[in-house]
Amino acid sequence: xxxxxxxxxxxxxxxxxxxxxxxxxxxxxxxxxxxxxxxxxxxxxxxxxxxxxxxxxxxxxxxxxxxxxxxxxxxxxxxxxxxxxxxxxx
Numbered sequence: 901x902x903x904x905x906x907x908x909x910x911x912x913x914x915x916x917x918x919x920x921x922x923x924x925x926x927x928x929x930x931x932x933x934x935x936x937x938x939x940x941x942x943x944x945x946x947x948x949x950x951x952x953x954x955x956x957x958x959x960x961x962x963x964x965x966x967x968x969x970x971x972x973x974x975x976x977x978x979x980x981x982x983x984x985x986x987x988x989x990x
Contacts, residue, residue: 915967918931928953931950934947951968953966955981966985
């Protein structure tokens with residue numbers, strides 16, 4: 901009798917953030933902010949993480965709200981790619 905191994909595919913992480921820089925070629929810097937409850941003081945603390953994401957067509961600009969998805973490492977700091985532009989900057 902053959903045993904079949906079923907491998908679950910890991911779901912890729914995705915974040916929604918705001919583009920803070922688009923000066924590099926095919927790369928954008930996205931600020932992702934999360935709110936976390938402080939254990940002692942019971943207040944919400946906003947944490948901001950900057951991620952470099954691959955933007956193949958240079959479509960995103962500063963101020964755009966975008967969704968980024970995890971991918972294989974493309975450079976030393978870049979392991980995210982642009983999935984979609986949710987909202988254009990005004």
